[in-house]
Amino acid sequence: MNLSKKQTERLVKGCINNDRTAQEALYKLFYAEMLRVCNSYVPDKELAKEAFNNGFLKVFQSVNNFDIEKGELGGWIRKIMIYTSIDLCRKELKFNTVSFDIHEHDDYFISPSALEKLYFEDILQSIRTLPLATQTVFNLSVLDGFTHKEIGEQLSISEGTSRWHLAEAKKKLRELLEPGSIQSKERSEIKR
Template sequence: MNLSKKQAEKLVKGCINNDRTAQEALYGLFHAEMLRVCYNYLPDKELAKEAFNSGFLKVFQSIKSFDIEKGVLGGWIRKIMIYTSIDLCRKELKFNTVSIDTQDTEDYFIAPQVLEKLYFEDILQNIRTLPFATQTVFNLSVMDGFTHKEIGEQLNISEGTSRWHLAEAKRKLRELLETLANTGTQPKERSEKNK
């Protein structure tokens, strides 16, 4: 959501003053986008809604700390939603520590000609078939640009474990999406699970 600096400033001031109209406007402007952010990390709809509601509560409680001169309001809210989702992920996830040689973990890719044959919904649906922990690391790394060090700090895992989950996500996604693009169907074991 692109707001002018003046619009953002008016909304922020209104929220600081507990103006119900400003709070409703802020919520309405960012509702759909921020709910999608939460769904990226928490595919369970109830958990995503919990993170979303907790995130907006944090937004309203800490809006006094937002500096209009140093950041974009939407980016600030998004960051709160990501960290709120991560906090809830921590409660829901149990990561296994993995020791592997991580030199080859970044070599997986999905060819552009494969991606051209797919819709966004196909890709998102297949991301959601990944194990929860692997999906979370993938989202943090690929969707939101976190480094393995940052992911490790946020999820209380080692950088090696983060790299393994990312490599595993890329490997599985490549397999799933190539099969889907070439045949128009998901691999047998996945499609049977989805019935």
């Protein structure tokens, strides 16, 4: 959502002053995009809504910390939503510490031809089949551009463990999404 600097200042000042109109406008403006962010991290729709609402509560409580000179409002809200979603499912995450040889897994990629044939919901459904820990690392790395160091700090795991989860996610997604794979054929049969 690209707002002008003036629009952003007006919304932020209104929210700082507890102006319900400004709060409602901010909420409605970012509703769909931020709910989608929460849905990508939290597998249960009701929990995703809870993460979304908790995230917006945090936004309203800390809006006075937002600095218009340092970043874009949508990006700031997105980070809050990501961290809130992760916090909500942190109890369920089970990370195993593993050693990881990065060169061992260089061939894990998903071909563009496989991705061209899929819709967002198909991809999201495939991502949701991954174990929650692997899914979270995949989302943080691929969808949101976090480094393995940042992922490790956020999830209290090593960079090597983060790399292992990402490689594992790519491997499993490739198996699911590649044309001609058993899982891909099964999905085609179900859709007919």
